[in-house]
Amino acid sequence: MTRRWTASLLLLLVAPAIRGAEAEPPRRWSLTPYLWLPTINSELRFELPPNEGGGTVDSEIGPSDYLTNLNGVLMLAAEMRHGRWAFTGDLIWLDLTADVSSVRAVDGSGGRVLVPRQTDLDTSTDLRGAAVTLAASWRWKEGEWGNVAVLGGVRYFTLEADLDWSLTTTITGPGFTFARQGTASGDTDLYDAIVGVRGEWRFGEGGHWYVPGYLDAGTGSSNLTWQAMAGIGYRWSRTSLLAVWRHLDYDQNEEDLVQEMRFDGPAVGFSWRF
Secondary structure, three states, X not given: OHHHHHHHHHHHHHHHHHHHHHHOOOOEEEEEEEEEOOEEEEEEEEEOOHHHOOOEXXXXXXXXXXXXXXXXXEEEEEEXXXXXXXXXXXXXXXXXXXXXXXXXXXXXXXXXXXXOHHHEOOOEEEEEEEEEEEEXXXXXXXEOOEEEEXXXXXXXXXXXXXXXXXXXXXXXXXXXXXXXXXEEXXXXXXXXXXXXXXXXXXXXXXXXXXXXXXEEEEEEOOOEXXXXXXXXXXXXXXXXXXXXXXXXXXXXXXXXXXXXXXXXXXXXXXXXXX
């Protein structure tokens, strides 16, 4: 009799915990390799070495075709969902050579000289960098129509750039001379906090078709960084196919290596859920 009472008491104590564990939504993971093919527009400022007279040189890229200038790339997104919460990570690593480059201006000890575009013979910019975005989101609204979530996180952007210029003539300014040919390098690391919204709208029979949307904005090392994405997707039981248009923008001060940089173009990805 004592054993039966003890067993009954233990069952009463653990039953709520068992029911709570059963009600707790399971964790769900997804992995999405993708390919993004944007055009690139940028304005960069390089510090000239002392043996070349010091000063700075401003260059621009754009629009440069990402696909034809690509040397290497890795793009991967991952997500873990638990109830209304989701934790996401996005990685972009790239190595490219932008032939659509030009020297805009040169700053020396005596002032600034604008460089006419027609003087560029064979100027190119090598870019090697990565962008990593980590965020946590919470589903604010949800229904058969889809869902809307608010998010917060951080974005890290690192870039190494090499400028190789070849001009038709030497540029002479007040108190300095800019060689007809030369190279310059620079690097930067940017850390920014971001906030935003994400969600999807489902339509069609069975809810297989959906329209995803994403928008974030942030600041920190940058004056402003923002990203937007929208497109269309089709979902199966454990996989989905997605095609979107994506834009990533950075804006900084004139004295920084990256004064402005924009990536804008289509992307396609395939997701596995487990």
